[in-house]
Amino acid sequence: MPGDPRHIDTLLAIMGRLRDPDAGCPWDVQQTFATIAPYTVEEAYEVADAIQRGDLGDLRDELGDLLLQVVFHARMAEEQGAFAFADVVAAINDKMLRRHPHVFAGASVADADAQLASWEAIKRAERADAGGADTSAVAGIARGLPEWQRALKLQKRAAMIGFDWPGPAPVIEKLHEEIEEVRVEFAALASGDEDARDRLEDEIGDLLFVCANLARHARVDPGAAMRRANAKFERRFRAMERLASGDGVDLATLDLDAQDAYWNRAKSEEKRG
Numbered sequence: 585m586p587g588d589p590r591h592i593d594t595l596l597a598i599m600g601r602l603r604d605p606d607a608g609c610p611w612d613v614q615q616t617f618a619t620i621a622p623y624t625v626e627e628a629y630e631v632a633d634a635i636q637r638g639d640l641g642d643l644r645d646e647l648g649d650l651l652l653q654v655v656f657h658a659r660m661a662e663e664q665g666a667f668a669f670a671d672v673v674a675a676i677n678d679k680m681l682r683r684h685p686h687v688f689a690g691a692s693v694a695d696a697d698a699q700l701a702s703w704e705a706i707k708r709a710e711r712a713d714a715g716g717a718d719t720s721a722v723a724g725i726a727r728g729l730p731e732w733q734r735a736l737k738l739q740k741r742a743a744m745i746g747f748d749w750p751g752p753a754p755v756i757e758k759l760h761e762e763i764e765e766v767r768v769e770f771a772a773l774a775s776g777d778e779d780a781r782d783r784l785e786d787e788i789g790d791l792l793f794v795c796a797n798l799a800r801h802a803r804v805d806p807g808a809a810m811r812r813a814n815a816k817f818e819r820r821f822r823a824m825e826r827l828a829s830g831d832g833v834d835l836a837t838l839d840l841d842a843q844d845a846y847w848n849r850a851k852s853e854e855k856r857g
Contacts, residue, residue: 624653823850
């Protein structure tokens with residue numbers, strides 16, 4: 585059964601009480617936009633994690649935690665006389681209506697790609713109307729995003745004006761080129777060239793940027809791909825520990841070859857399972 589929409593009023597009242605300087609929670613009262621921002625980002629990642637795990641019960645709870653972050657920020661803004669939660673809702677309502685003329689204003693788009701192009705065009709117009717002097721195709725991409733996500737946005741914006749690889753094959757070629765450049769800088773560093781450390785960071789950045797580009801061409805979210813890779817590594821590493829413990833062995837006391845043997849056993853077990 586759907587919840588009572590009046591519950592949002594209860595949540596707003598709870599936040600108001602928590603932020604009360606006299607009768608509220610001391611921790612909540614002392615928070616600022618800056619101190620709460622990391623929690624907001626963390627809650628967004630926990631939403632993504634629940635989605636990846638397919639756990640709708642957790643997703644409900646994590647969405648609630650994320651909503652609390654919105655309410656928290658809105659409450660602090662209201663205390664400063666800037667805006668309130670109702671203004672946040674009104675702003676997103678207006679934006680959705682404005683950016684979907686094919687749904688709400690009789691316009692038409694051929695497909696999802698055309699709709700995305702229309703969305704970006706509307707955003708550019710909004711920035712121009714707001715007096716934004718930056719007319720670049722890559723203007724307005726938030727610098728607070730995780731860098732892999734910002735890389736994707738930069739690449740997508742550039743692709744919208746035709747600056748893009750024609751397919752994955754040349755991206756893979758570029759990936760090999762960047763790997764070789766990383767190898768060269770590692771060799772330079774090993775030879776005593778301390779300036780290579782800065783160049784190595786630059787080359788690894790290029791390598792990661794190309795990896796993000798390859799993921800984009802594959803229509804794979806690099807964040808989701810990394811979450812899967814992390815989960816796989818953690819699952820197999822725990823299996824290594826379990827196997828070693830079953831043999832009466834402390835994994836930390838083994839050399840790399842012996843540890844790698846347990847890794848291969850863990851992989852084999854996983855495939856059989």
